[in-house]
Amino acid sequence: MLAGSTSLDRSRPRRDPARRAHRSRIRRGHLDGAEQLDFNGGEVAAAIPGLDPDAEYLVYCRSGNRSGQAIALMEQAGFSKLTNLGSLEQAAAATGIEIVR
Known part of the structure; x- marks a missing residue:
């Protein structure tokens, strides 16, 4: 989601395979300035109550x-x-925002 600049890959490495997969996704890149939330790790669902429902996302x-799944949760x-x-590449093309790797 485009909002501040937050990286969720800042904790100590874990032996959890889901966290390793998440770190791998982060290494593939993200849009400059995007807030990164791990959908499979529950971070999107946990963040929703604190987000402004009238803002644009x-x-x-x-x-x-996963973006489609996140949007479904947000709509609910x-x-x-x-x-x-x-996808990341489609998002970069649509917004003109650089991919940071």
């Missing part, structure tokens, strides 16, 4: 699958200004 992921919570930008 541009959502993307590596392939476009009453958010309406949501854009699924699809």
Whole structure:
């Protein structure tokens, strides 16, 4: 989601395979300035109550699958200004924002 600049890959390495997969996704890149939330780790669901439901959100992921799932969760919570930008590459092309690797 485009908002401040937050990296979630700042904790000590864990032996948890889901966390290793998340770190791998982060290394593949993200849009400059994007807030990174781990959908599979529950960080999107945990963040939703603290987000402004009237703000506009541009959502993307590596392939476009998890972004669609995140948007579905946000819609269920009453958010309406949501854009699924699809994959990282599609998001970069649509917004003109640089991919940081």
